[in-house]
Amino acid sequence: MNITRKIPTLLLALILCFSLASAAFAETEDPLAYLNGQLRVGMECAYAPNNWQESEPSDTNVPIENVPGAYAEGYDVQWARIIADYLGLELVIVKMDWDGLIPALNEGQIDAIIAGMMDTAARREAINFSTPYHATEYGMMVNAGSPFENAKTIQDFKGASVLGQKDTALDTVIDQIDGVEHLTAVSSIPDMVARLQQGACDAITVNVENAPAYMAANPSFVLITFAEGDGFELPAKGSCVGIRYDDDDLVTLVNEALAGVDQAQRDEMWNTAAEKAPA
Numbered sequence: 001m002n003i004t005r006k007i008p009t010l011l012l013a014l015i016l017c018f019s020l021a022s023a024a025f026a027e028t029e030d031p032l033a034y035l036n037g038q039l040r041v042g043m044e045c046a047y048a049p050n051n052w053q054e055s056e057p058s059d060t061n062v063p064i065e066n067v068p069g070a071y072a073e074g075y076d077v078q079w080a081r082i083i084a085d086y087l088g089l090e091l092v093i094v095k096m097d098w099d100g101l102i103p104a105l106n107e108g109q110i111d112a113i114i115a116g117m118m119d120t121a122a123r124r125e126a127i128n129f130s131t132p133y134h135a136t137e138y139g140m141m142v143n144a145g146s147p148f149e150n151a152k153t154i155q156d157f158k159g160a161s162v163l164g165q166k167d168t169a170l171d172t173v174i175d176q177i178d179g180v181e182h183l184t185a186v187s188s189i190p191d192m193v194a195r196l197q198q199g200a201c202d203a204i205t206v207n208v209e210n211a212p213a214y215m216a217a218n219p220s221f222v223l224i225t226f227a228e229g230d231g232f233e234l235p236a237k238g239s240c241v242g243i244r245y246d247d248d249d250l251v252t253l254v255n256e257a258l259a260g261v262d263q264a265q266r267d268e269m270w271n272t273a274a275e276k277a278p279a
Helices: 003-028 075-087 098-106 169-176 189-197 208-217 248-259 263-276
Strands: 038-043 052-054 071-073 090-095 112-118 138-143 161-163 203-207 221-224 238-243
Touching (some): 038 075, 038 098, 075 238, 075 263, 098 112, 138 169, 138 189, 138 208, 161 189, 169 203, 189 203, 189 208, 203 208, 208 221, 238 248
Parallel strands (some): 038 090, 038 112
Antiparallel strands (some): 052 071, 112 238, 138 203, 138 221
């Protein structure tokens, strides 16, 4: 037997087997395997029509993992469903306070923030963002009969006491008003709405597209919008998905999922959420 002639043949066979195995591994490797089959999404569940909490299951809401017997519903929830389906992952909703979302993301408690969050320079220092999934415009809300009810520009609110939400542009943009009384921000939109209703402030800043839900629950509220150049300068154009900086594959795939939904579908999703939102 000529052993020396069989060694190259055996070596060639081993190399071929290794190459085939490597190719098969490359084809089947899942870049999102570290998520363990789930997409854990954080949101407030208190920011209708983007997201809110319900007590009964439906065909469109999703159980809230950390609130037994409660379900998340809203525009952001439907986006979370679309993204999770595109990724082939189980959607898990985690309810959190607004100021806890970014720390929870970076600590690995959640995998994404889908909560009407803007991609701002300050937040970019901590996390990455997808492309926008919803555009926004800011306005002001006052009580009927307010001396600021007929304001045409944000500068007409000089001397007004104005309230925003902590750690959001709804608070920081208030400083664009000369001579304003910038009140200490509160932690949630419902708190802002309640304080305006109680007369604890002259005005609150709002996302214009969310205002109909606030006014439906509070008929005395008046929405004030501004012509281009007379309103607030926003740090970003709209809501994005927040993702950890190391999760490059997830950012790419989320952007693919967002790109697959055209504007007509987005409008329909928003209108449906606005109609269903609690008063």
